[in-house]
Amino acid sequence: MNILPPPLTQAPPARSFWQDFRLLAATQLRLTRNKLRQWRLRTWLFLALPTLSLLALLIFLGETAYGALETMTPEIGQGFLSLLFMAGVISSIFFGVTAAFASLYMSEDLELLFVAPVSTRAIFAVKTLSVAFSNLLGAGLFIFLPGLFFGLLLKASVLYYLWLILITLGLLALGTALAELLNLIVMRIVPPHRSKEAVGFIGAISGIVIALLFQIPNLIMSSGVGLDLAGWLGSQQQLLQVMNWFPWGWGALALVSGSQGSHLVALSWSLLTLALATAVFVPAFLLVERGFRRGWISLSQGGSSRKKAKARKIKPAANGIAPVRAWDESLALASPIHGMWAVAKKDLLSIKRDTREWFGYLTPLLLMMFFVGRALFLPGGGAEESLVGILIMYTVMFSGNMALQSFGREGESSWLLNSVPLAGWPVVWGKLLAAVLPTLILMELLLTGTAIAIGLPPNIIIAMALGAILISLGASAIGLFYSINNCRYNPDVPQQRISFGATIMMFLINLLFTGLLALCLVYTFPPAPLMDIIQQLPPMDFVWGFPETLLYLVCLLTRPLTWAPALRVIFGLAVTMLVWAAVFFGFMQATVRQSRKGFRVQLATSFKKR
């Protein structure tokens, strides 16, 4: 123990705020550097795709905006800039809330830093800087770049760009401060033990908003009507005048004045924007710091504030002690259906209680709304029958995809289902039930709702509803098989539960399954042109040889189409059910077999091992 030096007798000399700030900022940079170094090549590649899409969107919007600016009067140009700046502030608030939540509430280093002899202001200054940094993209896209192009278009003087920098900083600070204030409310609402879930939830909302934003160019082009920004803005004079009462309007006023050489006016508006940003930023910063210090915002790693569940009363025995039973032989005889339902209930509760799971269901709903809206409201949006076709295809893919998540959901708790005496069909059927029930309810509602909305006959609607049940069960069985053999768990991305290859394979097998069912259904619902061809085919005799045998087989398969309608329909339904049963029970049996052998959730990571 001689390596332990004696304890300090005096505290070391104090350090300034800036020294603490520099030290913490350097640590933050080191963390980011280490994180980026650990990224795999495929993570970079995955990042390239959204970056390229974003660039394409930017070029499109930039061209539209730049073209519009050329035709605008200074007043309308000012209004246009106000609108863009407002979008910049809103995007800063929107993304800032997520960033603030992650870097403050979800932060795992706050406890460690609070105990260290560093100023809490320095800690929160670095945290706020990282929130502001994550807002840079929004501020750059909606505030700095439009201002820069506006200046270049009007050949503004150098001073103009100084005002532009001041305005960008002011609006960025304002957005960040408002995001931190909003985040305070979020932190009061979300209990610490659900913080990770909340980040997933906010992230998913952001994803959906971004996905919908990317549809704007598509919608504009589909509508066949050009976007006349200048004309639209010209008709919104009142709205543009209201903008002058807000900081984004002041920013636009500063830039327009600056571009016209009125630098004193530009300076005044810039300073006013900065002053307001400071007036909001300082109290927000102090409130966050005080909240954590006083404990009215609990650290996410602290104790949770879960509601206490009502204690269940156990009937006491005569001696006042709760009855504790030793092993009872009759318990071994309990039906495995209890186990199956327990597995299903566990999964259903997990889906219900984890808001991130809802997005698996919400995303197709939103996408379908987009398709339905397009089919119903846009000219040439697509035939109604093809809409139902899309919905059926979606039922297949959606069911398969939700079932794919099943075994990966076990994550680090997979030992449990592997160690209980339930392996085999109780586990697999329980998983199937949990995967199918919510999917089926959602897709049945979508299918029947859409079918009614577009006016399909009732018998077709009933047939579709029944078909959806079979399709959903079949696709889910395929999904379960791939899930049990390829499940994985990524602690960084808990929703990533399956390998990419397995997803593709599952989709291909499901396509094949749907194709086979569609072929079998041709006997029941034969297309008129096919019937015409079949009627004209001459009778065929069997002749040896590969092409001849193949041709004979095809002819043999078409023979039932010539039967009496009742016989043909019954045959069609029987063959369809046979194919369905073969696929459904085949995949279920294979999954049950694997469950008996035991399943392994592979631990995945987004980063390289060092």
Next chain:
Amino acid sequence: MENVLIKTENLTKRFGTATAVNGLNLEVKAGEIFGFLGPNGSGKTTTIKMLTGLLEPTAGSAFICGLDIVKEPAKAKALLAYVPDQPKLYGKLTAREFLALMADLYRIPREISRQRAQQLLAMFDLENRADELLEGYSHGMRQKVILAAALIHQPRVLLMDEPTVGLDPASARLLKDVMAELARQGATIFVSTHILEIAERLCHRVGILKEGQLIAQGSPEELRSQVGSSESLEDIFLELTGSAEHDELIKSLEGNGR
């Protein structure tokens, strides 16, 4: 420097209407290992968090080396170290980088901190993996890193919340030796634990907290004489915290097992 290194005066913390810690008065002297015991939810962690400055008290004061933790936090924190119950670290730093960061935070000159980090890494048997990211460490290894980080700045007061959780027997033994050595050198160790064997064998004095109030304190021998029996600390603890009412149930379970 005063002889009393940890002192609380009427220390109270309320969360809404619930009182987690209620008027706690405590004194721990230099060279003392103080065991802080209590059932789950009795307010141990809240007390430690107030002593470390992680939580501001609703009423009362806490002093570390005579410095009010609320009024002079930076000075007080420079003299203490905290070992939390959960070893949450920066996953994207290596153990060596983490120790360097802690040394920087506690204002230790670089040349000294490098040498001390090396010694501590060797002491806790982490040398071979010192340049690996902490995210790849097991729970026990992270706990060792936390302990090494707590010792790097020669703390005068060491606040530990369940420090032995996740440690293998050899590391737990090393920790006990370190605690004894630091106390011998005049540091104060304040350790919250559920392992009563540690409290009985290692602590000079123990305090028992129940529902936010200190219901007993003294050396294990003093507690025995207070209760008036020669029972183990476990029995005394169960009796004082009211857990003895479960005795009958435990006995009935033992009866079933036979």
